[in-house]
Amino acid sequence: MPNNGRICGVAIAMNLVALLPACVAARPRTTQSSSVSQSNTPSQPQSQPSEFDQARRLSQQGKYDEAIAALHQLEVAHPGMKGLSHELGIAYYKKSDYANAIASLKKALEENPADNEAEQLVGLSYYLSQHPADAIPSLEKVQTWYPNANVDASYILGICYIQTKDYPNARKAFAKMFDVPAESAASYLFTARMLLRQDFAPIAEEYARKAIALDPKLPLAHQLLGEFYIYQSQIEEAIAEFKKELEFNPGNATAYYKLADAYSRVQKFDDAERLLQRSIWLDSTSTGPYILLGKVLQKKGEPELAARALQHALVMDPNNPVPHHLLGQAYRDLGKNENADRELKIAGQLELNKSPKP
Numbered sequence: 001m002p003n004n005g006r007i008c009g010v011a012i013a014m015n016l017v018a019l020l021p022a023c024v025a026a027r028p029r030t031t032q033s034s035s036v037s038q039s040n041t042p043s044q045p046q047s048q049p050s051e052f053d054q055a056r057r058l059s060q061q062g063k064y065d066e067a068i069a070a071l072h073q074l075e076v077a078h079p080g081m082k083g084l085s086h087e088l089g090i091a092y093y094k095k096s097d098y099a100n101a102i103a104s105l106k107k108a109l110e111e112n113p114a115d116n117e118a119e120q121l122v123g124l125s126y127y128l129s130q131h132p133a134d135a136i137p138s139l140e141k142v143q144t145w146y147p148n149a150n151v152d153a154s155y156i157l158g159i160c161y162i163q164t165k166d167y168p169n170a171r172k173a174f175a176k177m178f179d180v181p182a183e184s185a186a187s188y189l190f191t192a193r194m195l196l197r198q199d200f201a202p203i204a205e206e207y208a209r210k211a212i213a214l215d216p217k218l219p220l221a222h223q224l225l226g227e228f229y230i231y232q233s234q235i236e237e238a239i240a241e242f243k244k245e246l247e248f249n250p251g252n253a254t255a256y257y258k259l260a261d262a263y264s265r266v267q268k269f270d271d272a273e274r275l276l277q278r279s280i281w282l283d284s285t286s287t288g289p290y291i292l293l294g295k296v297l298q299k300k301g302e303p304e305l306a307a308r309a310l311q312h313a314l315v316m317d318p319n320n321p322v323p324h325h326l327l328g329q330a331y332r333d334l335g336k337n338e339n340a341d342r343e344l345k346i347a348g349q350l351e352l353n354k355s356p357k358p
Helices: 004-015 050-060 064-077 084-094 098-111 116-128 132-141 153-163 167-177 185-197 201-214 221-231 235-248 253-265 269-282 287-299 303-316 321-333 337-354
Strands: none
Touching (some): 050 084, 084 098, 116 132, 116 153, 132 153, 153 167, 153 185, 167 201, 185 201, 201 221, 221 235, 221 253, 235 253, 269 287, 287 303, 287 321
């Protein structure tokens, strides 16, 4: 059992670091495509009749079927009504009825070829219905932020290029999205990150290596390569890359956490614990290091310290089943069977809630 001094030391490490305020992410700003001449104000249907107000209110309330029914009533009462196809397309898009959205939005484009919002939503509807190749032409034409899309179309365009294996154009799309030169190390790094996220691991490695070749000290490049090696279960290679990242970026809390994770996978628990304390001192707002610290301390046979770390993680993220499960195991080792049963039951319920419904 640990002595009181060690317990206090770990408690101080976990509690004296002030929680930083969460950053509020602003909506992404994207640039307009050079392939289409556009004004400063996105082009939308010029006429916005008050007759559409009821349908818009219903749509805003999530009553999409009622909104669509109201629009169809207008269609019967006023055949050829200007802007109606546009409104129907948006309503179908919000309902996730992408086939009907595409049909209505294409009709809107026939009525008004300058309806850039309809053009973009056609592309997004194709993408969301698993047709990335069909999505690309529309998304290439319009890369402006529209609130109804509720997504950054520039990002989706890049993903469509990845899914159709057009990696050079994916890199150009992400470079434009992040306002960096297309041939820069940063553009290769951004694309490598997206490739890894989309499970294109071999190409992700190639692009990460290209980023490092262009700029060996580029922040996060070695970290990304380390994550790739973790993904491939090449632990020693991952450790080497995370160490390189820390050489160039010694204040990177995530790199300490990732390196600790790699060490824990080869049962170097003392090294992992030391690195996790560094990660926590640099950034106390992430639950991952606390959860891994609890796991590492449990492996080291120190369930009381493990429980403290996991309790701290649950203060920040009470609906995460993993720390509940690990805390239940720690309580079991401490002989606190009632507490163990409670935590394991909570973990099971949270896992059940996360499972997709049939």
